Amino acid sequence: MNAIDLHTHSTYSDGTKSPTELIELAHKVSLQAIAITDHDTTAGIPEAMAHGQKMGVEVVSGVEVSADLDGIPMHILGYNFVTEDSLLQKRLRVLQDARHQRNLQIFAKLRELGFPITIDEVPPTPGQVGRPHIARLLISKGIVKNMDQAFTRFLRRGSSAYVQCYRMSAAETITMIHEAGGLAFLAHPTANDRQMKYVPQLLTDLKKLGLDGLELHYPTHTSKTVKTLRRLGDKLGLLYSGGSDFHGDGKPHINIGSNPKGQPTPYELLTAIKNQR
Ligand code: AMP
Ligand code: ZN
Numbered sequence: 082m083n084a085i086d087l088h089t090h091s092t093y094s095d096g097t098k099s100p101t102e103l104i105e106l107a108h109k110v111s112l113q114a115i116a117i118t119d120h121d122t123t124a125g126i127p128e129a130m131a132h133g134q135k136m137g138v139e140v141v142s143g144v145e146v147s148a149d150l151d152g153i154p155m156h157i158l159g160y161n162f163v164t165e166d167s168l169l170q171k172r173l174r175v176l177q178d179a180r181h182q183r184n185l186q187i188f189a190k191l192r193e194l195g196f197p198i199t200i201d202e203v204p205p206t207p208g209q210v211g212r213p214h215i216a217r218l219l220i221s222k223g224i225v226k227n228m229d230q231a232f233t234r235f236l237r238r239g240s241s242a243y244v245q246c247y248r249m250s251a252a253e254t255i256t257m258i259h260e261a262g263g264l265a266f267l268a269h270p271t272a273n274d275r276q277m278k279y280v281p282q283l284l285t286d287l288k289k290l291g292l293d294g295l296e297l298h299y300p301t302h303t304s305k306t307v308k309t310l311r312r313l314g315d316k317l318g319l320l321y322s323g324g325s326d327f328h329g330d331g332k333p334h335i336n337i338g339s340n341p342k343g344q345p346t347p348y349e350l351l352t353a354i355k356n357q358r
């Protein structure tokens with residue numbers, strides 16, 4: 082089967098592999114296409130496209146945006162948009178600025194908690210600083226032992242240095258992606274709802290806002306999950322995507338293109354995405 086991976090993160094957000102390294106890894110496991118879906122940024126895409134062309138790995142533009150629908154948090158994936166679209170870039174810059182302000186507030190809270198620590202101590206990165214970077218700094222300073230402890234003690238919702246980041250509404254996010262010529266997909270639909278109690282209503286509501294598809298294949302999805310999601314998606318006329326959410330060493334148990342509980346993502350899904358517009 083011609084496998085693809087439409088959900089990967091690079092060093093331009095909180096992955097530990099550069100776009101070039103992602104292409105090398107994709108080539109090694111014979112993936113036919115990948116999307117780099119960094120949080121709030123498309124900055125890694127040109128490098129991936131250039132190296133993909135060299136290696137024979139197709140690269141489709143991608144991005145992952147945190148959004149909100151009446152208080153329900155979610156991640157929305159954008160695919161196959163025009164990366165250089167100026168309105169898209171302007172809107173992403175708003176999110177990047179909000180993220181930076183959020184990071185500054187997290188550091189202020191950490192100092193209030195008695196840790197002399199500043200954002201300048203985060204090792205230089207080509208892209209967006211996220212909570213995983215802050216977690217790694219806390220580890221390197223010996224404040225916590227590991228990522229889990231960093232999130233549990235300080236960084237996750239409800240912990241002592243948690244600061245909520247500004248999110249666009251789901252409607253604004255879907256519109257932003259459409260206006261750049263792309264398609265909008267709900268990422269890991271069961272992440273906040275393992276029992277899928279609210280997923281049917283959420284998908285119905287998002288479809289009304291213009292949602293194009295859902296992420297069908299994902300490492301946590303069993304064949305039963307896939308079956309249920311396919312039933313919902315078919316009913317609503319949604320397209321499907323799939324990916325590993327590869328973060329490199331940030332999620333060491335996840336390999337690019339891998340889907341331990343289910344099928345790899347087939348190339349046919351990308352064909353359907355490309356045929357849509
Ligand atoms: P941010 O976008 O800066 O808010 O950071 C969110 C990222 O942190 C997610 O995409 C995950 O990669 C990572 N993350 C969230 N919760 C945890 C956790 N409990 N342990 C490790 N990483 C996490
Ligand atoms: Zn991430």
Ligand code: FE
Binds near residue numbers: 145
């Ligand atoms: Fe996500």
Ligand code: FE
Binds near residue numbers: 090
């Ligand atoms: Fe992701």
